[in-house]
Amino acid sequence: EPEVTQTPSHQVTQMGQEVILRCVPISNHLYFYWYRQILGQKVEFLVSFYNNEISEKSEIFDDQFSVERPDGSNFTLKIRSTKLEDSAMYFCARDWTENYGYTFGSGTRLTVV
Amino acid sequence: DQQVKQNSPSLSVQEGRISILNCDYTNSMFDYFLWYKKYPAEGPTFLISISSIKDKNEDGRFTVFLNKSAKHLSLHIVPSQPGDSAVYFCAASGGNTGKLIFGQGTTLQVKP
Numbered sequence: 552e553p554e555v556t557q558t559p560s561h562q563v564t565q566m567g568q569e570v571i572l573r574c575v576p577i578s579n580h581l582y583f584y585w586y587r588q589i590l591g592q593k594v595e596f597l598v599s600f601y602n603n604e605i606s607e608k609s610e611i612f613d614d615q616f617s618v619e620r621p622d623g624s625n626f627t628l629k630i631r632s633t634k635l636e637d638s639a640m641y642f643c644a645r646d647w648t649e650n651y652g653y654t655f656g657s658g659t660r661l662t663v664v
Numbered sequence: 665d666q667q668v669k670q671n672s673p674s675l676s677v678q679e680g681r682i683s684i685l686n687c688d689y690t691n692s693m694f695d696y697f698l699w700y701k702k703y704p705a706e707g708p709t710f711l712i713s714i715s716s717i718k719d720k721n722e723d724g725r726f727t728v729f730l731n732k733s734a735k736h737l738s739l740h741i742v743p744s745q746p747g748d749s750a751v752y753f754c755a756a757s758g759g760n761t762g763k764l765i766f767g768q769g770t771t772l773q774v775k776p
Contacts, residue, residue, distance in 0.1 A: 555707075582762055594708060594753060594766040607761055642707050646762065652698045653764060655707035 555645050555656035563662045567632050572659045574626040574643030582646030583626045584653065585618065587611075587639040594642070600626065633663045667691045668756050670767035678775055683741040685770050687754030690735065694758040694765075699728060699739045702751045702769070712739070716758075744774045 558573045574583065585597040598608040600618050617629045630637055643656040669688045677683045685699075695716040700708035714721040714728045714737065721728050727740045741748055751771050755764040 557707075584763065586764075593768045594755075594764075596763040596765070599761070599763055607763060609763075640705070652700075652710035652713050653762070654710065655700075657707045658705070660705065 555643055555654050557641075557643050557656035557659050559659060560657065561660045561662070563664060564633055566635060566663055570630050570633055570661060572628045572630075572641050572643075572661070574628075574656055575624065582606075583618075583620075584644040584646075585628045586642045586644060586655070588642070588658075589636075589639045597628075597641075630661075633661075635663050637661060638663045666768075667694075668754055668765045668767040670752075670754055670770050672770050673768070674771040674773070676773045676775065677744050679746055680743045683739075683744045683748065683772055683774065685739040685741075685752050685754075685772065687737045687739075687767055688735060689737075689756050691756070691758070691765075692735070694756040696757045697728070697730060697737050698755045698757075698764065699726075700753045700755060700766075701748075702753060708753060711752075741772075744772075746774050746776050748772060749774050 556575050564570050581602055583600045586594050588594045596609050598612045598618055599606045603620055615631045619627050640658045640660050642658045644653045647653050667690050698713040699711040701711050702708045712723050712726045712728050714730050719730050725741055730737045751769045753769045754767040757764050
């Protein structure tokens with residue numbers, strides 16, 4: 552099964568700091584997604600990214616969030632000024648295939664202190 | 665606005681028996697449904713999917729049933745194994761958007 556790799560696996564940051572979560576390496580995919588799961592809650596859609604542009608975003612994805620594909624393979628999620636409530640597991644996903652649905656990465660656990 | 669609901673937070677079954685996990689949805693625009701399995705601190709793992717043009721899809725021990733009129737789908741696992749113990753999420757997509765709307769999840773425990 553095609554893999555989606557995320558780094559780091561765990562990030563601890565102080566409130567107000569910027570964090571960058573990475574989804575690497577990705578090739579030959581056009582659609583990418585970011586989701587998050589706050590502890591004990593359901594997985595929530597954040598943003599979809601198609602052909603180097605945001606195609607859809609949720610109300611969670613406010614001005615503090617941004618996504619980029621800076622070098623054509625890595626796919627990043629940046630949170631400019633983290634808040635305590637940003638603490639969650641963040642998952643990158645690649646576009647749908649018939650055999651594997653939407654494939655999710657192993658996630659980055661973000662802890663804001 | 666819970667468009668996808670899994671009303672049972674947990675389910676416990678005996679090894680070898682059938683596990684039935686249920687999911688309800690409200691948005692008639694959904695045309696594709698998926699089930700994911702998730703362990704703590706890992707990403708969701710795709711299990712099985714079904715298009716709205718079908719009412720059943722089977723893959724090994726896993727079968728998904730879709731009842732469009734009732735806006736209900738279910739995942740059957742037969743026979744259940746202890747390794748199936750995990751959180752199971754139902755998800756739906758549709759309306760020319762690739763985003764998935766997830767249910768709250770059901771924790772399945774299969775006892776040896």
